[in-house]
Structures are given as structure tokens and as C-alpha cells.
Amino acid sequence: MAPSTTSALTLNINGEKHTLSVDHRTTLLDALRERLDLTGTKKGCDQGQCGACTVLIDGRRAVSCLQLAVAAEGREITTIEGVADGDRLHPVQQAFLDLDGFQCGYCTPGQICSALGVIEEHAAGWPSAATEDVRPEAGVPELTAEEIRERMSGNLCRCGAYVSIVQAVAKAARAEEEAI
Ligand code: FES
Numbered sequence: 001m002a003p004s005t006t007s008a009l010t011l012n013i014n015g016e017k018h019t020l021s022v023d024h025r026t027t028l029l030d031a032l033r034e035r036l037d038l039t040g041t042k043k044g045c046d047q048g049q050c051g052a053c054t055v056l057i058d059g060r061r062a063v064s065c066l067q068l069a070v071a072a073e074g075r076e077i078t079t080i081e082g083v084a085d086g087d088r089l090h091p092v093q094q095a096f097l098d099l100d101g102f103q104c105g106y107c108t109p110g111q112i113c114s115a116l117g118v119i120e121e122h123a124a125g126w127p128s129a130a131t132e133d134v135r136p137e138a139g140v141p142e143l144t145a146e147e148i149r150e151r152m153s154g155n156l157c158r159c160g161a162y163v164s165i166v167q168a169v170a171k172a173a174r175a176e177e178e179a180i
Pocket residue numbers: 042043044045046047048049050051052053054063064065066
């Protein structure tokens with residue numbers, strides 16, 4: 001008997017369980033968009049280079065075009081559809097709106113998911129390639145524009161809205177710090 005090339009799996013997305021049967025080669029991106037109608041996550045390059053498909057897996061950023069859906073079972077997946085609190089936008093979404101952090105909007109879901117990851121990673125004290133002093137005793141680096149640019153560098157924007165995107169991430173990160 002030929003081995004099966006499909007699996008039934010349950011994905012936990014935005015706090016809801018979705019059961020589906022997929023070919024083993026199906027990426028998480030295609031499962032989200034084509035099987036579950038979660039089309040907020042965008043397909044740009046489909047090869048891990050543009051960041052349009054960024055989601056959070058267990059709170060960390062991941063490009064969903066490079067993840068197999070079968071490998072995402074049992075993990076907590078957050079897509080752009082799960083970022084707002086009902087009708088209330090997440091502060092990162094609000095900052096993108098307030099500061100015009102987008103033009104056509106195609107890259108925006110990925111930018112926002114990535115920004116959420118960046119703010120968490122920074123708050124946890126993770127250094128980036130732009131961090132001058134990476135010794136633990138140096139503490140959490142300031143989230144300067146240079147730090148934000150480096151940390152968001154996996155997300156390309158063909159409209160070139162970068163200046164506003166950096167400002168939006170900085171504003172949302174400040175709001176988060178003040179809320180602590
Ligand atoms: S579509 Fe995944 S990184 Fe471009």
C-alpha cells in the first residue's frame with residue numbers, strides 16, 4: 001500500500017481550533033489562506049525573503065511560507081486576524097493608522113505581526129545586530145530608530161513606507177512601556 005501523503009491535523013489559530021486534512025507539503029501560509037480563509041496573512045515572495053507572510057508562533061515571529069502546516073500542530077499561532085481585541089485595535093495597529101505606516105497595505109499584516117514580535121523580543125532584552133553593547137550587564141538596549149530598522153529588516157515594503165513604519169513601531173513600543 002502506498003504511504004499516505006496527507007494528515008489530519010488541528011491548528012490552534014487566534015485561540016480557536018481548526019481541524020483539517022492537508023497534504024504533508026502544505027505550508028502554513030497556504031493552509032491559512034487557501035484552507036481556512038484567513039487571507040490577512042499575505043503571500044509575497046513565497047520563499048522567506050519579504051516577510052509579507054509573518055505570523056507569530058508561540059509568540060515568536062515566523063515566516064509562514066517556510067513552515068509546514070503539519071509542523072505547526074500544537075503551537076499557538078497568531079495571525080493579523082487575531083491581533084485586535086474585538087473592535088478595539090491593538091496599539092500597534094492604531095500606531096500604523098495614526099502615523100500612516102502603510103500605503104497599499106499589502107505588507108502591513110506582516111509588518112504588524114513582526115512589530116509585535118520585535119516589541120516582545122526587545123522587552124525581553126534580546127540584542128540585535130544593531131546593539132552596540134551586548135553584555136548582559138548593559139541591560140535592555142534603547143529601541144532607537146536604528147534598532148527598529150534592524151529588527152524589522154526582514155519585512156520589505158514595496159511602497160517604501162519605512163519612515164512611518166519605524167515611527168509607528170517606536171510609538172507602540174513606548175505605549176507598551178508606559179502601560180507596564
Ligand atoms: S511570502 Fe513568506 S517571506 Fe515572502
